[in-house]
Amino acid sequence: MEDSTVKLHVDNISLSFGGIKALQSVGFSVQHGQIVAVIGPNGAGKTSLINSITGFYRPQIGAIRLDGVDITHLPPYKRAQLGIARTFQNIALYTNMTALDNLMAARHIHMKANALTAALFYGPARREEIANRERVEEIIDFLEMENIRKTIVGNLSYGLRKRVELGRALALEPSLLLLDEPMAGMNVEEKEDMARFILDIHERQKMTIVLIEHDMGLVMDISQRVVAIDFGIKIAEGTPDEIKQDEHVIKAYLGQEVQPENAADLQAVSE
Amino acid sequence: MSANIRPSGVFDTSYAQDIALNRTRTDKWLSNGLFVVLLLLPLLSSEGPLGLNIVPSLWIGTLNRIAIFVIAVQGLNILTGYCGQISLGHAAFMAIGAYTGAILGRELGMTFWLALPVAALVTGIVGLIFGLPSLRVKGFYLAMATLAAQFIIPWLLRYPLEPLTNGSRPLDVPVPNLFGISFAADGAMFYIIIPAAVFLSLAARNILRSRVGRALISVRDNDIAAEQMGINVFNYKLLAFFVAAMFAGIAGCLSAYNTNSVSLDTFLLDQSIAMLAMLVIGGAGYPLGPLFGVTFVLLLQQIIIPALIPPLNNVLPGLLPFINPVNIYAALSPLIFGLALAIFLVFNPRGLAHRWEIIKIAWKLRPFSH
Secondary structure, three states: OOOOEEEEEEEEEEEEOOOEEEEEEEEEEEEEEEEEEEEOOOOOOOHHHHHHHOOOOOOEEEEEEEEEEEEOOOOOHHHHHHOOOEEEOOOOOOOEEEEEHHHHHHHHOOOOOOHHHHHHHOHHHHHHHHHHHHHHHEEEEHHOOOOHHEHHHHHEEEEEEEEHHHHHHHHOOOOOEEEEEEOOOOOHHHHHHHHHHHHHHHHHHHHHEEOOOOOHHHHHHOEEEEEEEEEEEEEEEOOOOHHHHHHHHHHHHHHOOOOOOHHHOOOOOOO | OOOOOOOOOOOOOOOOHHHOOOHHHHHHHHHHHHHHHHHHHHHHEOOOOOOOOOEOOOHHHHHHHHHHHHHHHHHHHHHHHHOOOOOOOHHHHHHHHHHHHHHHHOOOOOHHHHHHHHHHHHHHHHHHHHHHHHHHHHHHHHHHHHHHHHHHHHHHOOOOOOOHHHOOOOOOOOOOEOOOOOOOOHHHHHHHHHHHHHHHHHHHHHHOOOOOHHHHHHHOHHHHHHHHHOOOOHHHHHHHHHHHHEEEEEEEHHHHHHHOOOOOHOOOOOOOOOOHHHHHHHHOOOOOOOHHHHHHHHHHHHHHHHHHHHHHHHHHHHHOOOOOOHHHHHHHHHHHHHHHHHHHHOOOOOOHHHHHHHHHHHHHHHHOOO
């Protein structure tokens, strides 16, 4: 069977939409407690990969295993119950709820109330509400969003909404966190905050994190392994240093053979 | 917007207090006091044992009707306002509740107190069946699918089930009884209908501030994200249909026993649309929306428009010669109603409940503007 240190194993998955091949036999595995970055030019298939892991897309070939268990055929909500949480590239919060309620909504899988007990809101249902509120408040403290907890998220700035979304993913108490461009569209300070949060989460909770990011400097700084994808094909995998030197990666980003020291310019080119 | 504004000096000291409906002692006294005053109204009317005539007895009947529709629209609020699934078949669900309750009482001699929950359950299951298309379709297409309920159910009641339902003719309904007390008068039914409306409104409010309610709102706001956050979207859509239909069933059954007769014409498409209009006018997705919307629409239809007609009777035939003076009420009622709805959609699209929130915040911040 699987190596017990492997948290997530993407076993050569292929995904196509009609004639378009979004992913072709992409395979890699993520060790427990690792931060793995997935990079690639726009349209390379990174988000399709995340969507296949969460179950929004079903790859036609290949398998996805979480802790050695095949989850390829589970619907998204069951995968969430197994400990997969994600954020979205284009923020997908519950726009009309407060930040607090967005996080509380993510406690769904840890709560038990059904329509009947909820309607009475007495005893266990009420206690459960308060106990989960305490957990959510810890996350609110951690992400430094006390002052916005009762603001409707539709009224928040872009950077704060990204933070609420990270909070919502954390409220699920996942064992595998998938971050789809957590820093896209942020300014330098917001990016630094977000990087700090990601590293803190990783350190404190030993969480396994897979992230997609275009900011190469950041990817190289915080990730332990990097998987590079282009046109739905995995072109390279390795430590950040190996990836910087990889000729396929450089080719994918710059379109021609260049000197490795240009790798730092990759981000500018990719945007 | 910010529901967290408190009057200056009022602080929540625990999460329990933060999530409570009545956060302060004043809130508690106010809401309990209001309920007691409401319950005293029939005693003060001419029907009451004291023989006082402070409250016109017409009011009691109007309050009963308002409360019945509040129950139905609370259900619609859960389904459409919170879960975002449009239903054009709500009146048909009321019909199921009304006829089930009536038939159980007539044919099986079942007591009202048992017929009511059975009618609610039956309606809930019917709602579940008509909620199945929500697996596949959303928005307008779902509205079309629920429209099917609005045509199939009355047709079933009118033709195939005619031996039980009396078809197009009204069906008599027995009077509810409890330990020999008969609930024939409006003033007596008041004590069944009002507590039911209060209880069910509280139940709706509680569902919506708990795990289940947040799941429903998640489905409305972003069903893709909800699914990936561990919520079984389809189950919650069906739950919304079930609960909404149950509320409609209870409202239908109460209306049958309130008027002691059921007639199909009161459960047709126009009634479904009227209930959607009530929800929009009151504020979809606000706990108080159904109360405001139903009160406004029913007062408009039953008190304001009838009061407007006599003075207009002298003027209008000259102004609108194409309307037969005999039909003036029938012609003007939908006209004024439509106008009110249009004005609301333009100037107050988030409903009266939203206005109310703004007024409350302004009041709490007084004398400061923000």
